[in-house]
Amino acid sequence: MSGDAVVTEIDHDEFNPRGTLALILVYFAILVVMWVFMYFVEFLGNDLTVIG
Template sequence: MQDGRDMEEEQTVRELSHDEFDPNGTLALIAVYFVILLAMWVFMYFVEFLGNELTVVG
């Protein structure tokens, strides 16, 4: 059980320093997240909210 974890966690095959590492995958993931956020916001605000009946105008 414990040995399984030790093996799994010692799989480092290379050391990457700050200058050798560009988080390209992170940038891609976060760009996808950004697009989802933006699209969902527009949908929620303009369709779900402004498209809903009875708006408080005063």
């Protein structure tokens, strides 16, 4: 880069990492779906279940 490139300074709140947010939301959705599947379908649906 040449030394006279335009440099814009933005403060902390103006930087919005949308890609990172989207990625985290996708991870979150995967975790929620996997948890629901694991607990309610694989675990609770897996009779015989110990009840005492």
